[in-house]
Amino acid sequence: MCLSKIEDLEKILDQLGLTEYERKIYIALYTSGPLTASEVGDITGIPKFNVYPTLKRLVLKKFLDDQPVSRGSKYKPVPPSKVIQDLQAELKIQQEKEQANLKEIATRISKFDFAEDELIGASPSDAIWLINSEVRIKKAILELLVKAEKSLIICLPLTLEIREEVLKALQKLSKKKGSKFQLFLNWELQEGTEDEKIAKVIANNGGNVYQWGIGELPFSAFLIDNTEGLIILQSVWIPHPKFGLALWLRHPSYLHPFEKLIERFGESGIFRKWS
Template identity: 30%
Template sequence: MLSTKKMITPLLELGLNKYEAKVYLTLVGEGTSTAKNISDITGIPYGKVYEIINSLSSKGFSTTLPTKPMKCKAVSPKKAIKKAKDNMEEKYENLEKHVLEKLEPMFTESKKFKEPKGAFWIINGRSNVVKKIEELIQKAEKNINIHCSANSLSRLIWHKELLKEAKQKGVNINITGVINKEIKEEIKSLDFCDIRKTKKSENNYISIDNKKSIVIEPIPDDDNFKYGRDLGIWVSSESFTKFMDDFFKKKFTKARKIFPSSQK
């Protein structure tokens, strides 16, 4: 099997998760393989292998063959990388379109009468994104809303002391995240927050006092606190932040509370 750390890391940055990277490397090394063979080599549960194969196929990294039992094979790295590149470019184009559709009209309108109240900035790199998150938490006076993936929720634990200080100042901290058994154990140290379980999260979102917010795409979405090519869009606009908070509140209200005894 080819799953050395050196080979897995670039695949994570192309948008695969750790299991997908392991299965793809197995297929590259084995050629055509069955789900059972992949499970035996990688140690990934047999039932989960089918889910991973389907995901790899949708991302353009593998193809399935109409055999019994079902077999699959890797798409060539050259073709797979091109597909991943096309997907990432499309994602950035959609993100750019969405942000500009919401912010450009506000900017144009406000310029007619006075200096703009809001603006947005691009923040590159996980360490810079982390600094901005810490700054937002420290400036919060009334509430902090956070929506994140499982690994991002794991990284949030590093901000525990700042979040505690905010809580002691009377700030309400509301969090929705993707929560599995492992993460649930980890986040017990954040039980002073109102944490609720959501099914899916591709990007992360943090806002304070319905005034300022940051939308983050973690690249890759792992539990490393410092290193990553994250893309953050920091927005200092009350109208945009309130717009995003409305979506957050809808998800938060419907989500199941993880620590019933936590107090807002």
């Protein structure tokens, strides 16, 4: 057999998962015919204490046939095409067995099924996320706005850089049927401004818009669907206010206190309803 053919065969055997010694022995038998274990050791140079266990493994893997003779056994290679046929047959049996097992498990596990939203914040490590980058905070705000379906409570400070972006997103969201929107602004709406136009759209679609009447709100809030939200804390006041730290609350139990706090703001008259 030419060298290139032997090299090709060795690559195939390697792909089939044979070890170096297993490949050497199979190729030796393929090129020399049936041999005893002692002859295999002489031809391959593999230590005799490794030859016997390797031959046994190849017989178990159905790469070799074990032929009893007067003194021990002789081993001959199984044709490669037969090896592949046997492997395919075993694989098919294994796949059928695994499919049957999976079907049985699927039937048994169905009684443990649950809705994904039942697990929001189930793990303490997932219930609250800390975000300390302005870029990530802005991204998180817009992600929440897109996710909102039923309700949205927002306390929006004057200093938030993406104020216009948030208001425009709210303008689209307020048109969703059956949605409840409350917007608390940390500034007074001026007649004829873009902010006022957006506020009118929100109000005309059933949303409530409130204006901050006293002082400044030291945090902003984006709370959606009574399930999760962002609380953004004002970390720097001078020379310009900045919001560099946020808590992403991912469980209703952490969200409700902030909803109540904002509700109290409204009841106290600190916010004035805009119309």
